[in-house]
Amino acid sequence: MIELFHNDMSVCSAKVRIVLAEKGLGWKSHTLNLRAGDAQRPEYLRLNPNAVVPTLVHDAKVVVESAVICEYLDDVWTETPLRPGNPxxxxxxxxxxxxxxxxxxxxxxxxxxxxxxxxxxxxxxxxxxxxxxxxxxxxxxxxxxxxxxxxxxxxxxxxxxxxxxxxxxxxxxxxxxxxxxxxxxxxxxxxxxxxxxxxxxxxxxxxxxxxxxxxxxxxxxxxxxxxxxxxxxxxxxxxxxxxxxxxxxxxxxxxxxxxxxx
Ligand SMILES: N[C@@H](CCC(=O)N[C@@H](CS)C(=O)NCC(=O)O)C(=O)O
CATH class of the missing domain: 1.20.1050.10 (Glutathione S-transferase Yfyf (Class Pi); Chain A, domain 2)
Known part of the structure; x- marks a missing residue:
């Protein structure tokens, strides 16, 4: 299962949601209110010590950093590749x-x-x-x-x-x-x-x-x-x-x- 801890209008969250959508992947949403400090709560810091969204949890494996998450998604789901083949x-x-x-x-x-x-x-x-x-x-x-x-x-x-x-x-x-x-x-x-x-x-x-x-x-x-x-x-x-x-x-x-x- 793919879970995404994210925020509605955060640019980094939207980046990962776009990749999920381009690849046609289903995912479970956990939204955080950043202004309320949700990303700083101890339970979230255990997932992402940087106190930022997004965080991807794939089959209980945690991946942070939006650029890394996007490449991870492209590595795991190789249909509809989103990285050019040419080096x-x-x-x-x-x-x-x-x-x-x-x-x-x-x-x-x-x-x-x-x-x-x-x-x-x-x-x-x-x-x-x-x-x-x-x-x-x-x-x-x-x-x-x-x-x-x-x-x-x-x-x-x-x-x-x-x-x-x-x-x-x-x-x-x-x-x-x-x-x-x-x-x-x-x-x-x-x-x-x-x-x-x-x-x-x-x-x-x-x-x-x-x-x-x-x-x-x-x-x-x-x-x-x-x-x-x-x-x-x-x-x-x-x-x-x-x-x-x-x-x-x-x-x-x-x-x-x-x-x-x-
Ligand atoms: N390099 C990180 C940056 C993440 C980041 O800065 N996220 C912002 C939202 S776009 C955030 O969560 N800010 C926390 C806050 O506003 O409290 C990534 O690409 O994932």
Whole structure:
């Protein structure tokens, strides 16, 4: 049996759900409320000591880290392979997925927290907020979230994170000059992995980064038209979270335009 401990709108969770959907696999859902600190509870830390989602449990075997989970799924269920057969294309795929772990995911987390999630955190009592922040095991992530909650889009971390994402978008636009998909002529784990990050940009009011770039605009339209996008991403949209994004989208759009023009 496949079980997934995940969160409705977490990008890393959506990444794994997309792979499960693309491969047509059934799974049992365990949802966590991240803002309530569910990922920090002792029983969850036994599965995932990093206090993050997702965690896959396959026949009682635990696998953590979304990129590792996606490759694990592709290793175990070899029908509908999602990694290119060609070694060079496979290396390209890994260069994309590696970038997520080496800065793009953190930049997305920073931007999301500075624009939107801080407003959810600020509704907590001072004690609950402190408990949540203190419960983040990684010092770097703890500081990032602390600053986002305190300063929002004026946090010193906001502009560099936004510029990192803008550079990513430019890199993707360039990569799509040579091929229809990120790593070559077929949809692969890299395309699946970036899908939730692209919809997050739209949700945050940062879609203007994508619009003027025709290849990435076409690629995202193709990603969002796949059946896996509906079942693994859109069907999990949380109306309360969408409302938080909506409330802060316009100010984020204006602020981002100013930063990226400078
Ligand atoms: N490198 C990890 C990152 C996981 C991660 O950062 N997950 C976020 C949601 S996308 C999380 O669980 N955050 C915990 C929190 O918000 O308390 C992976 O790819 O699985």
């Amino acid at each position: 060079l294309a496979r290396a390209r795929m890994r260069l994309w997925t590696k970038q997520l772990d080496e800065g793009v995911h953190a930049a997305t987390g920073t931007v999301s927290a500075c624009i939107a999630f801080r407003h959810q955190h600020m509704k907590k009592s001072a004690e609950d907020l402190k408990r949540y922040i203190d419960g983040i095991p990684q010092p770097e992530r703890r500081e990032r979230i602390q600053k986002a909650v305190e300063f929002g889009m004026d946090s010193p971390t906001f502009a560099p994170a936004l510029r990192r994402l803008d550079r990513l978008i430019a890199d993707i636009e360039r990569a799509l000059t040579d091929s229809d998909w990120l790593a070559g002529e077929s949809y692969c784990l890299a395309d699946a992995a970036y899908t939730p990050y692209m919809i997050r940009l739209e949700h945050l009011g940062l879609g203007d980064m994508i619009k003027p770039r025709p290849r990435i605009a076409d690629w995202t339209a193709r990603l969002f038209a796949r059946p896996s996008f509906k079942t693994a991403v859109a069907d999990w949209f949380n109306p309360e979270t969408l409302a938080v994004f909506e409330a802060h989208r316009e100010s984020a759009r204006e602020k981002a335009a100013r930063i990226l023009k400078a």
